C-alpha cells in the first residue's frame with residue numbers, strides 16, 4: 290500500500306472528521322480541527338494517504354512561550370491521528386517526522402506535543418519541563434507536554450506556560 294504525506298486540501302475536511310472521530314472515539318478533536326481550519330491561518334495541516342485515501346492528520350498550530358523576559362513563538366502538534374484500521378503501520382511516525390523536517394527547514398525554534406509522551410519519546414521529544422515549559426491548562430499535567438527544541442540558542446533563558454491557540458481551551 291502506497292503511503293504518502295501531503296498538505297491538507299479543501300476536499301479533505303469530511304474524511305478527516307471521520308478519521309478524527311474514529312481515532313479519538315469522540316467528536317471533540319474533529320470539532321477543534323474544524324474550528325482551527327476557519328480561524329488559524331498559520332496552521333500547517335499534514336495529511337497521510339494510503340492508496341490515495343486520507344487516513345491520518347497532523348495539525349501544527351502556533352504556540353507561544355512567555356518567559357519573564359522574552360516571548361518565543363514555536364509550534365504545537367495536536368491533534369495527531371491515524372484511522373484505527375491503519376494504525377501500527379508507521380503512518381503516525383511518518384506524519385511526525387515529516388512535520389519535524391518541515392518546521393526545522395522553516396526555522397521554527399521548538400515543537401510541543403500533547404499526550405502520548407511514550408510515543409513521542411521515540412522521536413527524541415523530552416518532557417517540556419526539562420526546558421522549563423509548563424502546561425497552560427489546570428487539568429492537563431506538565432508531564433503530558435513534550436518538547437523538541439530545534440534552536441537551543443533562541444530557547445536559552447526562556448521559561449513559562451505554553452500558550453496554544455484559544456480554540457484548544459474548549460477541547461481540554
Ligand SMILES: CC(C)(COP(=O)(O)OP(=O)(O)OC[C@H]1O[C@@H](n2cnc3c(N)ncnc32)[C@H](O)[C@@H]1OP(=O)(O)O)[C@@H](O)C(=O)NCCC(=O)NCCS
Pocket residue numbers: 312313367368369370371372375376377378379380381382383403404405406407408409
Ligand atoms: C498515536 C497514533 C497517531 C500513532 O499512529 P500509528 O500510525 O499507529 O503510529 P506508528 O505505526 O508510526 O507507530 C506505532 C507504535 O506507536 C505505539 N503507540 C501508539 N500510540 C501510543 C501511545 N499513546 N503511547 C505510546 N505508544 C504508542 C504503538 O504501540 C506502536 O508501537 P511499536 O512500534 O513498538 O509496535 C495513533 O495510535 C492514534 O491515532 N491514536 C489515537 C489518537 C492519539 O492518541 N493521538 C496522539 C495524541 S494527540
